[in-house]
Amino acid sequence: MIELIQEKMFGKGRDVIIKEKAIIVGLLLPGRDEWQLESSLRELAQLSDTAGAQVVFEVIQKRSRPHSAYYIGKGKAEEISLLVEELEADMLIVDDELSPSQTRNLEEVLGVRVIDRTALILDIFARRARTREGKLQVELAQLNYLLPRLTGHYEFLSRLGGGIGTRGPGETKLEVDRRTIRQKISDLNREIESIKKHRSLQRRARQKVPHPVVALVGYTNAGKSTLLNALTDSSVFTEDKLFATLDPTTRKANMPDNQTVLLTDTVGFIQKLPTHLVAAFRATLEEVQEADVLMHVVDLSHPQREEQMEAVQKILEDLEVTEKPCLLVFNKMDLIDDPLLLRRLKTEYSGSVAISAAKQKNLEELLDQLSRLLRTDWERMTLAVPFEDSRTLALLHEKGQVVKIIAQEETYHVEVLLQEKWANKLKKYSKGQ
Ligand SMILES: Nc1nc2c(ncn2[C@@H]2O[C@H](COP(=O)(O)OP(=O)(O)OP(=O)(O)O)[C@@H](O)[C@H]2O)c(=O)[nH]1
Numbered sequence: 001m002i003e004l005i006q007e008k009m010f011g012k013g014r015d016v017i018i019k020e021k022a023i024i025v026g027l028l029l030p031g032r033d034e035w036q037l038e039s040s041l042r043e044l045a046q047l048s049d050t051a052g053a054q055v056v057f058e059v060i061q062k063r064s065r066p067h068s069a070y071y072i073g074k075g076k077a078e079e080i081s082l083l084v085e086e087l088e089a090d091m092l093i094v095d096d097e098l099s100p101s102q103t104r105n106l107e108e109v110l111g112v113r114v115i116d117r118t119a120l121i122l123d124i125f126a127r128r129a130r131t132r133e134g135k136l137q138v139e140l141a142q143l144n145y146l147l148p149r150l151t152g153h154y155e156f157l158s159r160l161g162g163g164i165g166t167r168g169p170g171e172t173k174l175e176v177d178r179r180t181i182r183q184k185i186s187d188l189n190r191e192i193e194s195i196k197k198h199r200s201l202q203r204r205a206r207q208k209v210p211h212p213v214v215a216l217v218g219y220t221n222a223g224k225s226t227l228l229n230a231l232t233d234s235s236v237f238t239e240d241k242l243f244a245t246l247d248p249t250t251r252k253a254n255m256p257d258n259q260t261v262l263l264t265d266t267v268g269f270i271q272k273l274p275t276h277l278v279a280a281f282r283a284t285l286e287e288v289q290e291a292d293v294l295m296h297v298v299d300l301s302h303p304q305r306e307e308q309m310e311a312v313q314k315i316l317e318d319l320e321v322t323e324k325p326c327l328l329v330f331n332k333m334d335l336i337d338d339p340l341l342l343r344r345l346k347t348e349y350s351g352s353v354a355i356s357a358a359k360q361k362n363l364e365e366l367l368d369q370l371s372r373l374l375r376t377d378w379e380r381m382t383l384a385v386p387f388e389d390s391r392t393l394a395l396l397h398e399k400g401q402v403v404k405i406i407a408q409e410e411t412y413h414v415e416v417l418l419q420e421k422w423a424n425k426l427k428k429y430s431k432g433q
């Protein structure tokens, strides 16, 4: 029976290294069609795989709303408990966030760990955090998630041993004592706050040479880091797994018109992104809020492309950045053999570009579109500044991007890119005025 199911779900002959076996479960609620649920569960299976669990069975239950005590119905929970025994599963993974009591009740019926979507994502983040800031942010999110779930739950978990849901960032195990956790949360908040200040100083230093900042945003696995690498000749870590990138990276890129921009790669978004995580990652996501232009990278080949775009849009709204100019980039076009689709998207989303970051296709068109967007923000002008007016010249260097200076007849003719505010202030120097 087990072999049969595994074969059905993963195909024959797949190399199965079983670390932990998981059963996944989702609810078919009114207003949600089966296909949406299926795709959400497929993503949950992918997340489970990234966290090191193998999905051995998938359960769907149709309900009008989640059961307040068990999420699924009690009868269903008992059915699953038989499955757990038969398949020797180590845990149940649930496609939504559970209340502390739902988790506890389910664990009592099943006798194995119950992990919800939030805990699973937090676990992946805990494994992947590399920088000090990333680790602090993940730990804060984990502790905030754990705090209301402590009563009895953790003693139960410790009885069941470690594994997914019990790991902290790095090699540490999560702290489980309530008082220590409260103290830790306030320490972490303080430390993150101080890192945040340091970041904003860094950002200000960066702005002394005010290159426009372009932030890459998009659903996890869309190809943001691959695109950053392609455009800047760097080698940021990329992987065909969810959440390869956690910490923002900024690199310089040269535009066709010799303008320099700063490209920032950020953490990928996902549907039902845990609120604890968004809150904890505020500092990192500020990179997005500080950007002049956004590039929204979409995996063109993904069957849930539209839903993923919507999920990203929602998070951008939460971050209050929808007013920023945004270039829509359809990536992985090499996987698409449908010229009609490309044409349709081009009409539907005017100004969008289709590229392949991995195959470096259509990158020139992307850069052209990007320059166009940047130009709406940065005005290119040529100013005539008298030799003796060294203050204005200094101001141009400080606030603008000086492209070229020619000294002629006691005047500097300065070709410069300026943001609107400064362009207006310095208009009087404009040649031809
Ligand atoms: N076929 C194809 N694969 C691509 C392309 N761009 C990226 N990929 C692959 O897609 C996977 C994800 O790429 P990443 O660049 O890590 O994606 P990301 O958006 O940075 O993902 P996270 O950091 O996890 O949010 C990798 O396996 C890449 O090799 C492309 O243009 N074509």
Ligand SMILES: [Mg+2]
Pocket: 224, 225, 226, 237, 238, 244, 245, 265, 266
């Ligand atoms: Mg990445």
